[in-house]
Amino acid sequence: MAVPKDVIDLTSGIEVSGTVSVNYADVLTPAALAFVAALHRRFNGRRLELLAGRVIRQAAYDAGELPDFRADTAAIREDNWTVAPIPAALRDRRVEITGPVERKMIINALNSGAKVFMADFEDSSAPTWTNQIDGQRNLRDAIDGSIEYTSPEGKQYRIGVDPAVLVIRPRGWHLPERHVTVDGETLAGALLDFGLFAFHNAARLHADDLGPFFYLPKLQSMEEAALWEEVMSFAENQLSLPRGTMKATVLIETLPAVFQMDEILHALRRRIVGLNCGRWDYIFSYLKTFRAHADRLLPERGQVVMTVPFLKAYSELLIRTCHRRGAFAMGGMAAQIPIRGDDAANEAAMEKVRADKLREVTAGHDGTWVAHPALVPIAKAIFDAHMPAQNQLHVLRDDVNPSRDQLIAPATGTVTRAGFDNNVEVCLRYTAAWLDGLGCVPIHNLMEDAATAEIARAQLWQWLHHGPIEFSDHAPIDFALFDHALATHARRLRESQFPGHDRADEAAALISTLTHADELRDFLTLPAYDQLA
Structure with missing residues (x-):
């Protein structure tokens, strides 16, 4: 049952628009919304200042400046200091599984055998109002032990013994939540996700360590990062929790952040547990940061792997930085999913997972990510064999100290017709599914989230705007080819039963507009949000 209203004023100065389900009454309580509003009133001004600073920095990069280590924070990098002790529940993170905050997914992930489940309100969730608020209810039920799910076929799902430790990823600072305003201002998605979750669950989680x-x-x-420190400290005070109760792991998934890893750890030193190599978004950030630099184009997506020099330097510097400060260095995502009906193809895919996880554990990472429960035992076996202790904080990696130029060196390679076509197809299919409310989409035996679509559309924009770019067979890449490929894949998607097939034309129009635009947009999900159901 739902109560349709144009605007519902649930507490002074706070308005929730759209349809409000009565099932959400215990999530969107006046007290919870007042807490979220307090976060907004105290911190939204600073958030907007920081987002404006991003625009200024990007303009400098567009004008030819290159990202670098900061001179004004050299003392932080040079001084000897460590982060606060890591809680027992997070000292062994050898395998983490990620996924959206959908009910069945939460149960399966908690039961997967992974050490940690990263429940995601961000890149693997399409932020419909229903998805976000249902997600809050689902997580609350998981924490109090009442969560269960019955499939349409009658199969029942419940949490078993020794579930994974729950870690929540709120939306990034840049994403709005248009369904909630405070004093007439749009709420930040991050503050809604964090605020509702903390208000309803922090006391219970703290009591259980x-x-x-x-x-x-x-x-x-x-x-x-310092803004998050202030938000969490304020929340702890408001919720009567000891300072430092809330713990954080930061994804290093933007190019500017790799030059401030020490500084990010320092800003959050009372509560940070580690940094994570968010490699897909990191590749996207490289493309976006250098959107105006024709000399820093990357080859097709499949050739930009973690062994290319700038990515290898990034991951090894992350390990060195974290372990010097007593924090964990988490590895990246394995997006493969089982290939049913083709044993040879499935084994080849799983061998790629093993090789990737072996690279990570032997480099010194303390754990890794997978996107599917079937990959948990594969990744765990590799880490168990090479990391018998809970972590590898003793692996200091003093042998690596990459320079600025090594961290931004472009990868060499080619663009094939197949690679170009794959970028068009994946970007279209993911965007259409996202507009239909799905943020985690299986495409060609990979579990894709927003980062893959962002890489694909950023590469397409650069190849088309920094011409003449040629395929490996020397044929030119041009807009006529792009328009034809997009129209072809839109027709195929429209005639298929793939997720989002009924949003194919909307997705194609959006991708066409973004690709033809004179400037690369910062995020696909911002203009797409205006069209989200």
Whole structure:
């Protein structure tokens, strides 16, 4: 049952628009919304200042400036200091599984055998109002032990013994939540996700020595990390929790952030647990940061792997930085999913997972990510064999000290017709599914989230705007080819039963507009949000 209203004023100065289900009454309580509003009133001004700073920095990059280590924070990098002790629940993170905050997914992930489940309100969730608020209810039920799910076929799902530790990823600072305003201002998605979760669950998690724990996405600077420190400290005070109760892991998934890893750890030193190699978004950030630099184009997506020099330097510097400060260095995502009906193809895919996880554990990472429960035992076997202790904080990696130029060196390679076509197809299919409310989409035996679509559309924009770019067979890449490929894949998607097939034309129109635009947009999800159901 739902109560349709144009605007519902649930407490003074706070308005929730759209359809409000009566099932959400225990999530959107006046007290919870008042807490969220307090976060907005105290911190939204600073958030907007920091987002404006991103625009200024990007303009400098567009004018030819290159990202670099900061001169004004050299003392932080040079001084000897460490982060606060890591809680027992997070000292062994050898395998973490990620996924959206959908009810069945939460149960399966908690039962997967992974050490940690990163419940995601961000890149693997399409932020419909229903998805976000249902997600809050689902997580609350998981924490109090009441969560269950019955499939349409009658199969029942419940949490078993020894579930994974729960870590929550709120949306990034840049994403709005249009369904809630405070004093007439649009609420930040991050503050809604964090605020509702903390208000309803922090006391229970603290009592069980299970947090609350958070993954913080898309940060570009120590100042953005410091804002999270202030938000969490304020929340702890308001919720009568000891200072430092809330713990954070930061995804290093933007190019500017790799030059401020020490500074980010320092800003959050009372509560940070580690940094994570968010490699897909990191590749996207490289493309976006250098959108105006024709000399820094990357080859097709499949050739930009973690062994290319700038990515290898990034991951090894992350390990060195974290372990020097007593924090964990988490590895990246394995997006493969089982290939049914083709044993040879499935084994080849799983061998790629093993090789990737072996690279990570032997480099010194303390854990890794997978996107599917079937990958948990594969990744765990590799880490168990090479990391018998809970972590590898003793692996200091003093042998690596990459320079600025090594961290931004473009990868060499080619663009094939197949690679170009794949970018068009994946970007279209993901965007259409996202507009239909799905943020985690299986495409060609990979579990894709927003980062893959962002890489694909950023590469298409650069190849088309920094011409003449040629395929490996020397044929030119041009807009006529792009328009034809987009129209072809839109027709195929429209005639298929793939997720989002009924949003194919809307997705194609959006991708066409963004690709033809004179400037590369910062995020696909911002203009797409205006069209989200």
